[in-house]
Amino acid sequence: MSHLDDETIALRALGEHVGPEVQTHLESCEQCRAEVASLERVTSSARGAGAGRLERPPERVWDGIAEELGLADGGAAEQVTAAPAPFPAAAPPPAAGPPPASAPAPSTATTGASAWRRRTAWIAAASFLVGVGGTVLALNLPDRDSQGPVVASAALDPMPGREATGEAAVHEKDGRRVLDLRLDDAGPTGFLEVWLLDADAQRLVSLGMLTGTSGTFELPPGLDLKEFPVVDVSDEPYDGNPAHSGDSIVRGRLA
Amino acid sequence: MGNLPITAVGLPAAARPREVGVDDDESRLALEAAFRAGRPEAVRELYDRWSPLVYTIARRSLGSVADAEDVTQQVFVAAWRGRAGFDPVRAPLQAWLVGITRNTVADAHARRARELRAADAATRTAEEVAPPADDPTRVVEQVVVADALGDLGEPQGEIMRLAFFDELTHVEIAERVGLPLGTVKSHIRRSLGRLRTRLEVADVAS
Numbered sequence: 001m002s003h004l005d006d007e008t009i010a011l012r013a014l015g016e017h018v019g020p021e022v023q024t025h026l027e028s029c030e031q032c033r034a035e036v037a038s039l040e041r042v043t044s045s046a047r048g049a050g051a052g053r054l055e056r057p058p059e060r061v062w063d064g065i066a067e068e069l070g071l072a073d074g075g076a077a078e079q080v081t082a083a084p085a086p087f088p089a090a091a092p093p094p095a096a097g098p099p100p101a102s103a104p105a106p107s108t109a110t111t112g113a114s115a116w117r118r119r120t121a122w123i124a125a126a127s128f129l130v131g132v133g134g135t136v137l138a139l140n141l142p143d144r145d146s147q148g149p150v151v152a153s154a155a156l157d158p159m160p161g162r163e164a165t166g167e168a169a170v171h172e173k174d175g176r177r178v179l180d181l182r183l184d185d186a187g188p189t190g191f192l193e194v195w196l197l198d199a200d201a202q203r204l205v206s207l208g209m210l211t212g213t214s215g216t217f218e219l220p221p222g223l224d225l226k227e228f229p230v231v232d233v234s235d236e237p238y239d240g241n242p243a244h245s246g247d248s249i250v251r252g253r254l255a
Numbered sequence: 256m257g258n259l260p261i262t263a264v265g266l267p268a269a270a271r272p273r274e275v276g277v278d279d280d281e282s283r284l285a286l287e288a289a290f291r292a293g294r295p296e297a298v299r300e301l302y303d304r305w306s307p308l309v310y311t312i313a314r315r316s317l318g319s320v321a322d323a324e325d326v327t328q329q330v331f332v333a334a335w336r337g338r339a340g341f342d343p344v345r346a347p348l349q350a351w352l353v354g355i356t357r358n359t360v361a362d363a364h365a366r367r368a369r370e371l372r373a374a375d376a377a378t379r380t381a382e383e384v385a386p387p388a389d390d391p392t393r394v395v396e397q398v399v400v401a402d403a404l405g406d407l408g409e410p411q412g413e414i415m416r417l418a419f420f421d422e423l424t425h426v427e428i429a430e431r432v433g434l435p436l437g438t439v440k441s442h443i444r445r446s447l448g449r450l451r452t453r454l455e456v457a458d459v460a461s
Binding site: 042057 | 284287292295308311323331332343396399404418419420422424440441443447450
């Protein structure tokens with residue numbers, strides 16, 4: 001007999017009576033039995049005592065977190081996903097608690113990539129929060145002077161079958177915008193090209209070649225990042241065709 | 256190359272950005288990116304989205320409101336300070352948070368056991384005071400599924416609630432919600448699959 005169809009298995013996992021022939025099949029078929037069992041785990045979890053509703057903690061829990069992390073006024077923080085323009089005017093200094101610079105965990109990662117990530121993170125943090133530790137400001141001021149503040153950034157994730165990851169950040173200074181891009185590990189690739197794509201990957205703008213694992217690309221004036229929010233790095237063959245090869249290695253959305 | 260105009264090329268479907276899709280995925284990826292980039296406003300959004308999940312797991316496995324509040328605070332503080340250790344390739348943000356929650360709850364249990372032993376030595380009656388606590392693994396599974404159920408959208412959420420809690424058959428559900436039998440069966444199959452995926456992802460992080 002062929003295996004049970006997925007709908008029958010789902011109904012059986014919910015405890016419905018699905019007929020004697022289904023029972024007979026299940027007795028002899030380990031594969032279908034395992035499928036029912038794994039869905040039954042969902043059913044029994046859902047039916048577990050009081051599983052229907054989650055409780056929201058009282059707001060004082062957030063107040064404790066904001067204080068411990070030295071976040072100025074988290075309640076007024078902008079929504080990350082709703083607002084593409086990420087940085088509001090400087091918030092008032094935190095009333096209490098250590099500055100975020102004292103957070104120990106990030107310093108345990110010491111690869112170049114995470115150092116780079118941390119640097120952009122602190123530039124972002126510095127434009128968001130007043131009252132950041134003096135050391136951190138001193139470390140980052142040269143970057144801010146030469147590059148201007150970060151207006152958008154993206155984590156670059158590997159495309160299927162690829163392992164490279166990376167980061168991209170757009171800095172703005174004097175009306176010019178520059179995209180800094182860095183790959184953690186490009187892997188065995190040939191000629192890399194950096195693009196901005198629209199959300200549907202139907203239209204694209206080439207920013208230029210990437211030599212090595214990092215590069216700086218000036219954005220054309222008037223280019224709307226909301227229209228082309230996706231950073232893409234492609235592996236291009238030397239075939240004389242200037243179009244995208246369709247072979248992307250990493251992508252990420254600027255936010 | 257730099258003066259190449261905007262060109263329309265057909266990228267193969269596999270090369271499309273993974274973040275293009277349902278809103279849910281897109282905003283989740285944006286939040287993950289902001290969190291990894293260390294943008295402080297990401298903490299509040301993280302909290303808004305997942306504090307009920309973290310708090311409910313803690314509340315049910317510890318059986319105490321005060322301890323659950325402490326654990327929730329510790330989880331989000333630890334998540335922010337340890338964000339360098341978050342790798343979205345290994346597990347999404349939610350599963351990573353569940354992993355931190357498990358550890359923090361286990362620590363709270365251990366601390367409580369130590370305190371009880373100390374109190375026990377002093378009074379010999381401490382075990383009577385200890386509130387009954389649910390099996391943490393079981394609690395995590397229940398809360399993760401409850402949370403995922405809330406994300407199903409409608410009518411899938413309503414259909415699954417009728418199937419789980421009212422234990423209606425798919426025939427009864429079809430009558431109740433006024434949808435064809437085939438549609439209800441297909442919603443049930445896909446929704447159960449999605450809930451299972453969330454449960455499995457939570458396993459990965461443990």
